[in-house]
Amino acid sequence: MRVVLLGPPGAGKGTQAQIIAGRLGAPAISTGDIFRANVSGQTELGQKAKVFMDAGDLVPDEITVAMVKDRLAEPDAKAGFLLDGFPRTIAQAEQLAGSLADLGQGLDRVLELVVEEEELVRRLSGRRMLVDGEWVQREDDKPETVRHRLEVYREQTSPLSGFYRQAGLLSQIDAIGEIDEVTDRALTALGFTDDDGPAGAPAAS
Numbered sequence: 001m002r003v004v005l006l007g008p009p010g011a012g013k014g015t016q017a018q019i020i021a022g023r024l025g026a027p028a029i030s031t032g033d034i035f036r037a038n039v040s041g042q043t044e045l046g047q048k049a050k051v052f053m054d055a056g057d058l059v060p061d062e063i064t065v066a067m068v069k070d071r072l073a074e075p076d077a078k079a080g081f082l083l084d085g086f087p088r089t090i091a092q093a094e095q096l097a098g099s100l101a102d103l104g105q106g107l108d109r110v111l112e113l114v115v116e117e118e119e120l121v122r123r124l125s126g127r128r129m130l131v132d133g134e135w136v137q138r139e140d141d142k143p144e145t146v147r148h149r150l151e152v153y154r155e156q157t158s159p160l161s162g163f164y165r166q167a168g169l170l171s172q173i174d175a176i177g178e179i180d181e182v183t184d185r186a187l188t189a190l191g192f193t194d195d196d197g198p199a200g201a202p203a204a205s
């Protein structure tokens with residue numbers, strides 16, 4: 001199954017992506033994680049991306065799109081994937097559709113995690129990551145940057161809901177609640193039943 005996970009920063013995409021991908025038996029592909037690995041590894045790509053990431057801006061498409069295209073061409077993504085954090089603009093969505101069409105593929109479903117903005121600010125400002133045994137705040141989780149990332153989301157990424165709704169691919173789920181509850185809603189929207197694998201056609205949006 002080929003799935004895009006959509007949702008604002010702080011909606012829990014990373015956490016849900018890991019769990020859902022496990023159920024799909026497909027890799028979770030997070031552009032944010034790939035960028036962060038490149039920043040830590042001090043690669044050329046990482047150095048280019050860091051400036052934009054630290055400012056809470058989107059990394060330019062010419063860097064991001066090529067990176068995703070390469071990743072989707074890897075063998076483990078052949079039978080399915082769960083994309084987390086990509087696409088983030090209509091242009092990226094169009095490029096994704098083109099790349100998949102080149103591979104003779106298409107998306108099965110786009111799952112949007114819905115959380116109101118006040119809750120996102122609260123979650124992001126309190127979020128910490130474990131790095132080398134220490135809890136640290138992501139550079140882009142600082143309050144000013146959080147506000148800007150949410151603005152970028154509102155302006156550049158939220159139009160994707162309409163784009164994918166029109167394509168008949170969108171399912172929106174309430175992403176407030178315990179992790180397990182949100183996972184259950186996500187799996188139901190993807191057409192999974194309680195205790196077995198994919199139940200054929202995805203549920204209606």
Ligand code: AMP
Nearest residue numbers: 031032052053057058059064085086088
């Ligand atoms: P995330 O972990 O998904 O919140 O991503 C962290 C940062 O990586 C974002 O704020 C952007 O700077 C960059 N990034 C991740 N995915 C994309 C994308 N699809 N397009 C552009 N920039 C991205």
